[in-house]
Amino acid sequence: MNSNSNIKPPTKLGVLGSGSGSNMQAIMDAIDSGDLNAEIVLTLSDNPDAYILERATKAGITAQVIDCGGFRTKFPDEKQALVARQLKDAGVELVCLAGFMRLVKQPLLDIFPQKILNIHPSLLPEYPGLMAWKQAVEDGATESGCTVHYVDAGMDTGPIIRQAKVPVILGDTAQTLHTRIQEQEHTLYPNVIKEIIGC
Ligand code: GRF
Numbered sequence: 001m002n003s004n005s006n007i008k009p010p011t012k013l014g015v016l017g018s019g020s021g022s023n024m025q026a027i028m029d030a031i032d033s034g035d036l037n038a039e040i041v042l043t044l045s046d047n048p049d050a051y052i053l054e055r056a057t058k059a060g061i062t063a064q065v066i067d068c069g070g071f072r073t074k075f076p077d078e079k080q081a082l083v084a085r086q087l088k089d090a091g092v093e094l095v096c097l098a099g100f101m102r103l104v105k106q107p108l109l110d111i112f113p114q115k116i117l118n119i120h121p122s123l124l125p126e127y128p129g130l131m132a133w134k135q136a137v138e139d140g141a142t143e144s145g146c147t148v149h150y151v152d153a154g155m156d157t158g159p160i161i162r163q164a165k166v167p168v169i170l171g172d173t174a175q176t177l178h179t180r181i182q183e184q185e186h187t188l189y190p191n192v193i194k195e196i197i198g199c
Pocket of ligand 1: 018020022023100120181
């Protein structure tokens with residue numbers, strides 16, 4: 001037995017996002033700093049203009065577009081099956097949704113049981129769905145935050161893994177609150193992935 005035999009190979013991650021990809025960047029930074037024993041092997045986006053694709057390409061990660069025939073269209077079963085195949089072919093062990101704007105269903109859920117995570121910008125079960133930070137400000141909430149949870153077939157309904165709280169401060173706009181929440185997201189998400197993959 002050589003001295004390297006106990007070193008676990010990096011866990012292969014697949015990231016799905018529709019926007020800027022700052023959460024994927026936080027995961028990449030945790031990997032680069034040696035804090036997270038993982039490797040992003042595939043980034044997929046339903047939005048061909050999403051900056052997350054550029055971030056991935058710049059980092060040498062394979063980046064592909066899921067063509068759903070336009071923004072805010074359905075995520076058809078056959079596309080979900082195609083995505084599942086792409087992830088499997090890339091050897092993905094854990095799927096991380098990072099600002100992915102479509103509902104993941106079958107067969108993806110069956111193919112990656114308890115292996116799909118999402119980060120949501122609220123203290124779920126409060127404010128599921130779109131622009132949770134805006135919902136919180138408009139509702140007069142005094143506390144908000146972010147949640148990492150397993151993905152099930154509902155909208156932001158899967159089992160909660162961990163949350164981080166932030167205060168809502170007098171005078172907050174949707175934007176200032178989202179910025180505060182995102183600061184927490186960028187620590188929470190890599191930490192939860194680390195916990196799950198056990199390194
Ligand atoms: C994050 O606030 C995340 O919680 C939500 O969408 C946003 C994505 O931001 N699901 P980014 O693309 O990771 O910068």
